[in-house]
Amino acid sequence: MLHYLVRRILWMIPMLIGISLISFLIMHLAPGDITSTEAAFDPKSSEESRQKLRELYHLDKPIIVQYGLWLERMVHLDFGHSFASHQKPVFWAETDKDGNTTPGMIQEALPITLLMNIVGLLLTLTLAVPLGVIAAKQYGRWPDRSITLFNFIGFSIPGFWLSLLLMYWLGVIHPWFPISGLHSLNYTQLDAWQKAQDLLMHLFLPVVIPAITGLAGVTMFVKNGMLDVLSQDFVTTARAKGLSDRTVTYRHALRNALLPLITLVGLSLPGLIGGSVIAETIFAIPGMGKLFYDAVMMRDFPVVMGILTIGSALTLMGNLLADLAYTWADPRLRRGVMPQR
Amino acid sequence: MTHRPLPGMHFNCTTAHALAGQRLILGLLCSGLIACSPESEGPQTAALNQTYPAQPGGTMISAMPSDPSGMIGMVAGESASLAIGANLFNSLLKYDQHLDLAGELAAAWQVADDKKTITFKLKPGLQWADGKPLTSADVLFTWQLITDEKTHSPYASDYQLVTKAEAPDAQTFIVHYSQPFAPALESWASLQVLPKHKLAGQDIHTTNFAQKPLSSHYYQLKEWRHGEYIKLEKNPKSVLGPANIDQLIERIIPDPAAQFLELMADNIDSMTLDPITYARIIPSRPALQARLNQYKELGNSYTYLGFNLKRKPFDDVRVRKAINYAIDKQEIIDGVYLGLGIAIASPYKPGTRWSNPHLTPYPFDPAKAKQLLAEAGYTDTNGDGIIERNGKPLSFEVLTNLGNKQREKTAVIIQRRLKEVGIDTRIRTLEWASLLTNFIKPGDFDAVVMGWGLGLDPDQYSIWHSSQQGPGQFNFIGYNNPAVDQLLEQGRLEFDPQKRMQIYHDFAKRLYDDSPLVYLSAGYGLTAIHKRVQGIMHPVPPAGVSYDSQKWYIPEPLRRTQIQAE
Numbered sequence: 001m002l003h004y005l006v007r008r009i010l011w012m013i014p015m016l017i018g019i020s021l022i023s024f025l026i027m028h029l030a031p032g033d034i035t036s037t038e039a040a041f042d043p044k045s046s047e048e049s050r051q052k053l054r055e056l057y058h059l060d061k062p063i064i065v066q067y068g069l070w071l072e073r074m075v076h077l078d079f080g081h082s083f084a085s086h087q088k089p090v091f092w093a094e095t096d097k098d099g100n101t102t103p104g105m106i107q108e109a110l111p112i113t114l115l116m117n118i119v120g121l122l123l124t125l126t127l128a129v130p131l132g133v134i135a136a137k138q139y140g141r142w143p144d145r146s147i148t149l150f151n152f153i154g155f156s157i158p159g160f161w162l163s164l165l166l167m168y169w170l171g172v173i174h175p176w177f178p179i180s181g182l183h184s185l186n187y188t189q190l191d192a193w194q195k196a197q198d199l200l201m202h203l204f205l206p207v208v209i210p211a212i213t214g215l216a217g218v219t220m221f222v223k224n225g226m227l228d229v230l231s232q233d234f235v236t237t238a239r240a241k242g243l244s245d246r247t248v249t250y251r252h253a254l255r256n257a258l259l260p261l262i263t264l265v266g267l268s269l270p271g272l273i274g275g276s277v278i279a280e281t282i283f284a285i286p287g288m289g290k291l292f293y294d295a296v297m298m299r300d301f302p303v304v305m306g307i308l309t310i311g312s313a314l315t316l317m318g319n320l321l322a323d324l325a326y327t328w329a330d331p332r333l334r335r336g337v338m339p340q341r
Numbered sequence: 342m343t344h345r346p347l348p349g350m351h352f353n354c355t356t357a358h359a360l361a362g363q364r365l366i367l368g369l370l371c372s373g374l375i376a377c378s379p380e381s382e383g384p385q386t387a388a389l390n391q392t393y394p395a396q397p398g399g400t401m402i403s404a405m406p407s408d409p410s411g412m413i414g415m416v417a418g419e420s421a422s423l424a425i426g427a428n429l430f431n432s433l434l435k436y437d438q439h440l441d442l443a444g445e446l447a448a449a450w451q452v453a454d455d456k457k458t459i460t461f462k463l464k465p466g467l468q469w470a471d472g473k474p475l476t477s478a479d480v481l482f483t484w485q486l487i488t489d490e491k492t493h494s495p496y497a498s499d500y501q502l503v504t505k506a507e508a509p510d511a512q513t514f515i516v517h518y519s520q521p522f523a524p525a526l527e528s529w530a531s532l533q534v535l536p537k538h539k540l541a542g543q544d545i546h547t548t549n550f551a552q553k554p555l556s557s558h559y560y561q562l563k564e565w566r567h568g569e570y571i572k573l574e575k576n577p578k579s580v581l582g583p584a585n586i587d588q589l590i591e592r593i594i595p596d597p598a599a600q601f602l603e604l605m606a607d608n609i610d611s612m613t614l615d616p617i618t619y620a621r622i623i624p625s626r627p628a629l630q631a632r633l634n635q636y637k638e639l640g641n642s643y644t645y646l647g648f649n650l651k652r653k654p655f656d657d658v659r660v661r662k663a664i665n666y667a668i669d670k671q672e673i674i675d676g677v678y679l680g681l682g683i684a685i686a687s688p689y690k691p692g693t694r695w696s697n698p699h700l701t702p703y704p705f706d707p708a709k710a711k712q713l714l715a716e717a718g719y720t721d722t723n724g725d726g727i728i729e730r731n732g733k734p735l736s737f738e739v740l741t742n743l744g745n746k747q748r749e750k751t752a753v754i755i756q757r758r759l760k761e762v763g764i765d766t767r768i769r770t771l772e773w774a775s776l777l778t779n780f781i782k783p784g785d786f787d788a789v790v791m792g793w794g795l796g797l798d799p800d801q802y803s804i805w806h807s808s809q810q811g812p813g814q815f816n817f818i819g820y821n822n823p824a825v826d827q828l829l830e831q832g833r834l835e836f837d838p839q840k841r842m843q844i845y846h847d848f849a850k851r852l853y854d855d856s857p858l859v860y861l862s863a864g865y866g867l868t869a870i871h872k873r874v875q876g877i878m879h880p881v882p883p884a885g886v887s888y889d890s891q892k893w894y895i896p897e898p899l900r901r902t903q904i905q906a907e
Contacts, residue, residue: 030775031774031775031778031779032774032775032777032778033774033778042495045495045496045498046498046803047811047812047813047814049493049494049495049496049497049498050495050813051813052493053493081546081547082410084410084419088410088411094547101549103567108567108568109568164599164602167599167602168602168605171602172602172605172606175606178608179599179602179603179606179608180596180599180602180603181569181570181592182566183566183569185402185572185590185592281595281596282596282598282599283599284568284569284592284593284594284596284599285568286408286567286569286593290568290595294407297773
């Protein structure tokens, strides 16, 4: 087991290098660089100053040399400084010789996005699992039909549209929730309890809306898994033993039906740091999605590469964790017995 | 790089940050929910129309679309930094309400007889917010900073023309040029002076000063939550005397629809509007309109159809004029800008000194267009509706940048009008960086729909002089007229406003006759400000609605209660 783990982790290094090389090349295939996006068409700027910038950022060198320079810095875990954002450190805070600290860009955006996405994922799961079970148990009857219809509607509604509608309804007509932003303007004056409340109120709409629109997939996943399991022999056996319906459904069937969900959650781990550009733009939340989108539009290569590298590392970690969790959850895999189906 | 102070600043948004479909969203909101009207007549509505005496205090909240990366405008290179910086830092000179130069830090300035030396005399007793004196040493330091080899600034070129700068005493700052350079005065009105005692010996790009600046202007930075809001509070030591409003809050809300919802919920006092919000959405909501003042002002910018003059058939002035006559500018203004723009005849803001009053925009005259095209040898010989010369149809591609809906619509209207005179056009929209790098820079295009955002000095050397045609330079259309070159050179040498005016009127006339591009429209900058903010200059002066915003005030009965509690 340990041997397996070590091998998997060592394999991640060449994978990461490969991923970073491909992302680096693709990013540089896009026409233009920071000098064609920043103040590029202001008649007060000059081509000489732009050329100077290109030299300072090594953008005039061949791509492979630029990649080498980037890789060299990465070996020292130096994510570099943003081109566009005033040379802010890309990943983590830095302190200058006078003791002033400049926070890192990813460091600032990541906790917000993680918080939103984890709460959102938990919300989706706590809603989707019961709904999926009910739909499977009541298959073909009205609860199933209405859950399917609800999911279908949620899946079809464009998230940005629903967001604006709810912002209007719950923010303007009935001012129950803040419309946009992450903190109230008087946040620093609040006590800890009020701060938590304030944050919760601001996060309500941006978390609930993607959860509703993302519910459909997971619910259907759980429902189909349950349907598969409920028709299997061991469930019939359990019922024949005289176990109650509740015990059969939740102790025996559900546990087996949830196994594929582990893979799904594992695969969604990298998505947790991704963030959504549209939701973050509409709700004015300074998260990872907007950071990445703006960096791509500005051709801010260090930031793009920083996010991609951390993202791909997390994807690989997520896959590994999902595999490990699978082994833990399914005794057949742990003992090297392959599932029958 | 000329920036008026906040609030209600005008963003020159070339990079399209807007997500597609915002217009649609607002439209849906308004049609789908028109039945429910949340804005009830508040008890304040009557009070809002009352005029109160000016008084200090209060908080004004505005929205801006993007977070500045830092407060040092010269290296940040983005409008958000310069706009916030305009509340924090002063320049030597400024433009007054009639757009004439006036002193800001400088009490007086003098151009020497040979016009190569400018001497600035600073006002006495200037100080930074920390009480340290603001002297000519700070100005000299700022100049050294922007021209430093190691400084990454896109704006350095005007300051690099200074051959020698000196500060012989605390009140005097002298710059020497190798030859007279009239736009220098504008450059000294846009350079935000930074404190030497804070920045000396620091790396300008990584310094913490960009996050925690020390100011000299009306406001100082109080709190900045990145990507969320910026709080500025009154600087009691302001070199120009205190402002009225205690606190300015800029909330960073990228989506215009979300900004508008915040405005409806009365969470913000001011935002910039797009034409549909200004002309349709707000007027359809009387309760909202009752508590807002809406302003429109001409910006220093215009949209144009530019030709690649090095390519056929655009080397023929008759073809260029024909296209100019064939396009109905008023139609574009009405259709795309909902009437919130005007047709122009020179590359200057109409109504200002530099705009030549004797020129009128090319009228819409398809008959004349056809006649000019016929003179140029273009006729429809094969009856396919497209005119040809020597068997070659008159057909070209119009490029514009993706995501700018106004330009995309404009291109479609142009396409239709040109078709009517027998010219075939294809429209291609490209992402901004790609348009610039692959097409504009190598000069590989037929025609473009783009815009120019200009400064307040009339000098347009970098756009029109024939020497400015290299890759990445701004005369990318390849305009080459020796008479215009000479005028542009003269204009740079002449400091006397009257004589300069004559030069630039002459320049505009020659451009008009050459028709190297079609001026499509100059759009209005549109702003909504809550009526609780009083003392706004009316009518809007040439310098814009936010001119003298330090005199704005919020009368106590009209202030928000919640935020006031702090």
